[in-house]
Structures are given as C-alpha cells and as structure tokens.
Amino acid sequence: MIVALLNQKGGVGKTTLALHLAGEWARHGQRVTVIDADPQGSALDWSQQRARECLPRLFGVVGLARDTLHREAPELARDADHIVIDGPPRVASLMRSALLAADLVLIPVQPSPFDGWASAEMLSLLGEARIYRPNLAARFLLNRCGARTVIARETAESLPDHDPPVLASTIGQRVVFADTARSGRLVSEIDEDSPATREIAAFCAEIGSIAP
Ligand SMILES: Nc1ncnc2c1ncn2[C@@H]1O[C@H](COP(=O)(O)OP(=O)(O)O)[C@@H](O)[C@H]1O
Numbered sequence: 522m523i524v525a526l527l528n529q530k531g532g533v534g535k536t537t538l539a540l541h542l543a544g545e546w547a548r549h550g551q552r553v554t555v556i557d558a559d560p561q562g563s564a565l566d567w568s569q570q571r572a573r574e575c576l577p578r579l580f581g582v583v584g585l586a587r588d589t590l591h592r593e594a595p596e597l598a599r600d601a602d603h604i605v606i607d608g609p610p611r612v613a614s615l616m617r618s619a620l621l622a623a624d625l626v627l628i629p630v631q632p633s634p635f636d637g638w639a640s641a642e643m644l645s646l647l648g649e650a651r652i653y654r655p656n657l658a659a660r661f662l663l664n665r666c667g668a669r670t671v672i673a674r675e676t677a678e679s680l681p682d683h684d685p686p687v688l689a690s691t692i693g694q695r696v697v698f699a700d701t702a703r704s705g706r707l708v709s710e711i712d713e714d715s716p717a718t719r720e721i722a723a724f725c726a727e728i729g730s731i732a733p
C-alpha cells in the first residue's frame with residue numbers, strides 16, 4: 522500500500538505521523554520505505570540523526586522531492602510491503618505527483634471549529650486526482666488533539682459530516698512527539714507504554730483495515 526500524508530499547511534504533523542506509521546509497520550516485520558517529498562528533508566534529517574545515534578535501521582528514507590514521484594514510487598513499491606510518502610508543503614506540482622502515486626491519502630489536521638480543516642486548494646487537488654484514480658481513498662487524521670476541550674467535543678459531533686471521512690483514531694498533543702524529531706527516535710522507543718505509543722499503534726491498525 523502507498524500511503525501519502527498530505528496537507529499544504531506546514532506543522533500539522535505530516536512528517537511525524539509518516540515516520541511513526543512507517544516505524545510501526547517496520548516493528549511488525551513489514552518492509553517499509555519512506556519517500557521524503559518535502560524539499561526541506563525533515564524525514565531524511567530524522568533518519569540521519571538515527572544513524573548518528575547508532576539506533577537500528579527500521580526503514581529506508583529516500584529523498585524524492587520532484588514531480589516525477591508518481592513514476593518512481595511503483596519501482597520502490599516492488600521491494601517493499603508499504604510506501605509512506607511524507608508530503609510537500611504548498612507546491613502544487615509535487616502534491617499532484619504524490620496524489621497520483623498514492624492508494625490512500627491521509628490529511629493530518631489540527632482540529633478547530635473555527636476554520637476549515639483543509640484548504641480549498643488541497644481538496645480541489647484531491648478531486649482532480651480522483652478523475653484519474655477513482656479508487657483513491659482519503660481520510661482526515663486529527664492530530665494534536667486536546668483531551669477534554671470544548672473544541673474536541675464540538676469536533677467529535679461534526680465528524681460524520683466530513684468528506685473525506687475522519688479516522689476514528691486520533692493523536693493527542695504530546696510533548697514526546699517533539700522529542701522524537703530531535704532524537705531520531707519513535708515514541709515507542711522513548712516510552713513503550715505511553716499514551717502516544719498506544720495512539721500510534723491504534724492509528725496504524727486502523728490504516729491496515731482500510732484496503733486500497
Ligand atoms: N501530536 C503531536 N503532539 C505534539 N507535537 C507534535 C505532534 N505532532 C507533531 N508535533 C510537532 O509539531 C511540529 C510540526 O510537526 P511536523 O510533523 O514536522 O509537521 P509537518 O511535516 O506537517 O510540517 C514538530 O515539531 C513536531 O514534533
């Protein structure tokens with residue numbers, strides 16, 4: 522399966538969640554490759570930090586921030602059980618290419634009742650991709666959720682109305698995720714028995730249940 526984490530907004534958790542999805546699959550013995558489609562190369566940085574710390578290699582990270590990505594991804598997919606694409610910010614040609622490569626698009630969003638979750642442009646690019654890929658699946662993924670806030674409750678009530686639909690699994694706002702970016706680790710390697718680790722496991726299990 523080729524899963525792309527896409528949202529033109531930066532800072533929503535594309536890189537964090539791409540690495541954790543890949544890491545969770547790898548921990549279960551699956552062969553995974555991450556495509557870093559962001560010219561900033563944060564996923565590559567993470568994997569280099571990991572190598573510097575002599576941590577075991579869980580999956581390869583390939584830098585492919587170019588709009589031929591959809592032609593190169595199938596080649597990489599031949600040698601892997603899953604490909605995870607860490608998407609680019611705001612570059613329409615790269616977004617189009619990632620959308621053409623993917624079987625499943627995950628749109629991480631920080632839930633807020635005050636503004637739309639995804640930009641009109643993101644949704645129109647998704648609509649455009651579905652002309653060529655009618656079976657392309659898409660889901661919103663609520664990230665950085667506050668546990669008992671009014672915002673979280675209001676959001677939960679409006680969840681069924683969304684298109685694309687919203688994943689049942691959500692990821693909380695947890696400082697441990699910021700530590701993973703710096704240290705080249707996954708939350709499960711920092712604290713195996715933490716809420717963050719459990720959320721990532723549930724998220725990954727739910728993705729596994731969405732057949733492309
Ligand atoms: N659930 C979370 N809880 C706390 N911090 C988070 C969470 N998800 C992401 N972050 C932090 O937010 C920042 C942006 O996340 P990142 O994954 O780089 O977003 P993007 O790739 O969409 O730009 C990073 O510092 C990351 O550690």
Ligand SMILES: [Mg+2]
Pocket residue numbers: 535536537559563607
């Ligand atoms: Mg990123």
